[in-house]
Amino acid sequence: MKTRRSSSLFLAALVAVAGLAFTACGGGTGDSPDTTQGGGSTTTMGGHANGNTLHVIGTDKNGADNKFDPKELDLKAGETYTVEFENTGSVAHTFTIKDWDVDTGLVNPGDTEEVEFTVPADAASKSIKFVCIPHEALGMVGTINVS
Ligand SMILES: [Cu+2]
Numbered sequence: 001m002k003t004r005r006s007s008s009l010f011l012a013a014l015v016a017v018a019g020l021a022f023t024a025c026g027g028g029t030g031d032s033p034d035t036t037q038g039g040g041s042t043t044t045m046g047g048h049a050n051g052n053t054l055h056v057i058g059t060d061k062n063g064a065d066n067k068f069d070p071k072e073l074d075l076k077a078g079e080t081y082t083v084e085f086e087n088t089g090s091v092a093h094t095f096t097i098k099d100w101d102v103d104t105g106l107v108n109p110g111d112t113e114e115v116e117f118t119v120p121a122d123a124a125s126k127s128i129k130f131v132c133i134p135h136e137a138l139g140m141v142g143t144i145n146v147s
Contacts (some may be wrong), residue, residue: 050082058093058107058140066093066135071142086112093132097144098129102129108112120147 007049054073060066065090075081085095085104092106100123104113115136132140 001048002051029147052079053084054081055084055086056095056097056142058085058087060091060135063089063091064139064140066140067089068095068130068132068133068140068142073130073142073144075119075144075146077107077119077146078121080115080118082113082116092142093135094132096133097128097130103133104131106134109142 056073057069058066059069083095083102083104085093085107087093087107087109090109092108094104094106095113096103097117100117100120102117104114106113107113126146128144128146130142130144
């Protein structure tokens, strides 16, 4: 039947999306999602408790035109951030802040890696560079504006 077929397709799509969301959040660096505990936590899905999660994409066109999106981040000194770095390109990229020893390592096409870091208090009003290590010389760089 027509309606039945389309609703099961819709369900399959939902399951696929839920699975993707789990994968994207599940590969992190040891934050444990407490989904069953209700006590004193405002945590929602995936264990990202604060609003300081940034999504940055690394991409390229068939290995050329390597870039970050966005290429500017506005951060606050003393705050802790999680960057979800998603590689939508066709070659491996990194999200690396050399000044602060932040590095995802090589992230393969289609993968997402998270890094958490705290902006140093003495970085206020500075501009800090983030790069993709393999493609820094090709201009795959971005700027963090610290306030
Ligand atoms: Cu790159």
